[in-house]
Amino acid sequence: MTSFAGWQMPLRYASETAEHQAVRRAAGLFDLSHMGEIRLSGPGAGAALDYALTGHLSTLRPGRARYTMICADDGGVLDDLVVYRQDEDEFLVIANAANTDVVLTQLRDRASGRDAQVTDATGDYALVAIQGPEAAGILAPLVGGLDLGAIKYYAGAFGEVAGRRAWVARTGYTGEDGFEVYSRPDDAEQVWTALAAEGSGAGLVPAGLAARDTLRLEAGMPLYGNELGPDVTPFEAGLGRVVKFDKPGEFVGREALAARASSGPSRHLAGLTIASRRIARHGYPVLADGRTCGTVTSGAPSPTLGVPIAMAYLDRPAASLAGADLSVGIRGDAVPAHLTDLPFYSRRR
Amino acid sequence: MSVPAELHYTPEHEWVSFEGTSASVGITDYAAQQLGDVVYVSLPALGAAVAAGEPCGEVESVKSVSDLYSPVDGEVIEVNAELEGDPSLVNAEPYAAGWMFRVRVAQDGNGDAALPADLLSAAEYEELTKSAG
Numbered sequence: 001m002t003s004f005a006g007w008q009m010p011l012r013y014a015s016e017t018a019e020h021q022a023v024r025r026a027a028g029l030f031d032l033s034h035m036g037e038i039r040l041s042g043p044g045a046g047a048a049l050d051y052a053l054t055g056h057l058s059t060l061r062p063g064r065a066r067y068t069m070i071c072a073d074d075g076g077v078l079d080d081l082v083v084y085r086q087d088e089d090e091f092l093v094i095a096n097a098a099n100t101d102v103v104l105t106q107l108r109d110r111a112s113g114r115d116a117q118v119t120d121a122t123g124d125y126a127l128v129a130i131q132g133p134e135a136a137g138i139l140a141p142l143v144g145g146l147d148l149g150a151i152k153y154y155a156g157a158f159g160e161v162a163g164r165r166a167w168v169a170r171t172g173y174t175g176e177d178g179f180e181v182y183s184r185p186d187d188a189e190q191v192w193t194a195l196a197a198e199g200s201g202a203g204l205v206p207a208g209l210a211a212r213d214t215l216r217l218e219a220g221m222p223l224y225g226n227e228l229g230p231d232v233t234p235f236e237a238g239l240g241r242v243v244k245f246d247k248p249g250e251f252v253g254r255e256a257l258a259a260r261a262s263s264g265p266s267r268h269l270a271g272l273t274i275a276s277r278r279i280a281r282h283g284y285p286v287l288a289d290g291r292t293c294g295t296v297t298s299g300a301p302s303p304t305l306g307v308p309i310a311m312a313y314l315d316r317p318a319a320s321l322a323g324a325d326l327s328v329g330i331r332g333d334a335v336p337a338h339l340t341d342l343p344f345y346s347r348r349r
Numbered sequence: 350m351s352v353p354a355e356l357h358y359t360p361e362h363e364w365v366s367f368e369g370t371s372a373s374v375g376i377t378d379y380a381a382q383q384l385g386d387v388v389y390v391s392l393p394a395l396g397a398a399v400a401a402g403e404p405c406g407e408v409e410s411v412k413s414v415s416d417l418y419s420p421v422d423g424e425v426i427e428v429n430a431e432l433e434g435d436p437s438l439v440n441a442e443p444y445a446a447g448w449m450f451r452v453r454v455a456q457d458g459n460g461d462a463a464l465p466a467d468l469l470s471a472a473e474y475e476e477l478t479k480s481a482g
Contacts (some may be wrong), residue, residue: 015440016411017386210385210412277389277436279409301388301411308388331407331414 002209005097007034009209016210020303023174023215026203027132029195030212032180033188036100037121038093038107044115045091047249049083052110054234054257056247060085065154065171069234069242070103075256076230077237079103080222082171084156092121092167092182096224110252126188130195130204131178131215133347138199139179143168153177162194173212175219176347214300217309220271220343226282226297227269227311233257235265236313238342267313270294271344272328274308275336277301280328286312287334288324296328302344309344310337350478351378353444358474359420360467364444367454370462372421375448376408376439379478384410387439391417392428392450399425399452401465406449408439422463423452 002011010031012019022028040048046058055068062085070078079099084092095103100122108118130139139161140148146159146168156169164187172178183191196204213223222228222237233256234242243257260266274280279299286294299310310328314321318339327334352358357365362380366373381387389409399405399419406417428450432438439447454462469477 011412012385015386017437214411277409279388279411279414281414301386 004209005034007097009034010206012208012210013206016208016214017301017303019205019207019211020214022203022205023132023176023207023211024304025133027130027134027138027178027199028174028207028211029192029199029204030129030131030207031188031192032127032129033125033185034097035122035127036095036097036103037125037182038095038100038104039119039121040091040093040107040111040116041119042089042116044111045089046085048107048111048114048116049091049093050247050249051114051251052107053081053083054243054251054253055083056244057083057085057091062087063155063157065156065169067154067242069228069239070106071233071253071257072230073253073256075233075253075260077224077228077232077234078106078230080224080228084167084169086156086158086167099224124184125182126185126191127180127182128188128191128195129172129178129180130199131172131174132176132204134199134202134204135176135178138195138202138204139168142194142198151179161191164190166191173221174215175221175343175345176215213298214303217298217300217311218302218304218343218345220311220345222269222311223298227313232267232313233260233265235260236267236269238269267294267315268317269297269342270312270314270318271340271342272296272310272312272326272337273305273340274299274310274328275338276330277308278330278333278335279308280310280312280330280335280337285329286314286337287327287329288321290325290327290334293321304345309340311342350382351444352471352475352478354471356444356471357420358469358471358477359418360469360477361418361420363418363420365420365468367462367464370454370456371426372423372452372454372462373448374420374450374452375443376417377474378443381440381443381447384408384413384415386411387436390432390436390439390449392432393419393425395425395428397425399423417449419452420468421452421465422455425450426453427451
């Protein structure tokens with residue numbers, strides 16, 4: 001167990017490597033109840049989110065989800081978010097646990113006068129995720145009142161799981177197919193137990209935070225506090241597509257983000273593989289021909305590739321480093337590294 | 350969690366096994382479980398002089414890096430080369446195939462192996478891990 005943003009979280013149940021492999025090959029079960037849930041209700045909710053976030057959420061159809069960000073006036077990222085439109089006037093914003101208070105405060109401020117009520121719903125939901133190629137097959141016999149096959153990637157629906165009411169969404173943070181089940185906290189144990197029992201014959205294992213981190217890293221997904229933070233805009237992270245300049249009206253950060261879009265990013269997120277068993281960890285320097293050219297943001301062994309991988313911010317585009325001798329400074333040693341396209345892993349569809 | 354009775358332990362979560370004048374060293378089952386999957390072990394060089402309580406290598410897991418200490422003064426006479434190819438032996442068999450290095454223990458004035466006074470018995474070590482939660 002480990003302390004994480006005020007929650008006690010399982011770092012691993014047994015071997016994080018085995019948990020990672022299970023998610024890639026079969027399925028893993030995650031307790032993600034620490035995630036923040038913020039509800040926006042009312043006829044002005046879509047417009048309020050258009051103003052508050054980088055995305056064009058008012059165009060989201062009910063039953064669909066979108067990945068988006070909330071930025072400060074200077075364009076710095078305050079959090080990355082998944083937003084579900086659960087009904088015409090009902091949105092559920094999923095924030096990182098450590099950022100929930102900031103996001104809640106900002107959303108309340110930015111929604112004021114826009115005919116939308118903002119409420120912290122974190123305590124109303126527990127979140128159990130089932131991820132991996134077997135996830136749909138394990139979940140299917142347990143759902144009621146919804147058609148799992150009709151829930152496409154980045155969509156969701158209300159129904160029942162193991163007899164308990166839930167919002168079931170085809171979203172995740174692992175690079176695999178899978179579902180996130182938002183239930184009442186009192187119902188989460190029943191949801192977890194039923195999924196664990198249903199999946200036990202299909203290779204499902206409980207998976208902790210450590211596996212979640214290596215899975216998202218292989219999938220090239222950013223982690224707030226590593227690749228994202230108030231000192232970068234979405235453009236540095238290669239996620240400029242989440243900024244919808246063509247939406248009508250103002251939105252927070254527009255001016256600064258437009259300037260960054262035209263000037264180009266100040267840093268460049270790149271993927272590295274490490275020619276060693278040693279891990280290039282957060283904060284370690286990246287060297288080109290012996291001179292510092294960037295900093296590692298996340299690093300871990302990749303069970304799928306069999307070598308350590310890392311993401312790093314470089315001070316120049318990766319293309320301009322072709323031919324350079326790249327290395328990572330690992331506690332005093334320059335360990336050879338190679339640039340790799342992101343993501344490191346994409347599932348076959 | 351296993352704590353073999355016949356071994357000695359250190360507060361740094363290492364075990365020591367004495368055979369005559371040599372001492373074999375590894376990390377405990379408790380340490381391996383706390384670290385998680387071990388992915389890299391940096392061992393001292395053959396012939397290196399090591400000193401009790403001084404770092405002489407590293408144990409790297411998915412989530413962390415820890416120093417490896419020598420529990421005794423002496424000279425490194427053997428290292429477990431298997432760990433280079435398969436560091437997961439540390440998790441699988443911390444007291445057997447996951448052993449790390451062997452030291453010829455420095456001798457005291459009487460020609461006996463000079464053992465540090467602060468080594469723990471199995472019972473003492475178990476107590477330590479319980480109080481660490």
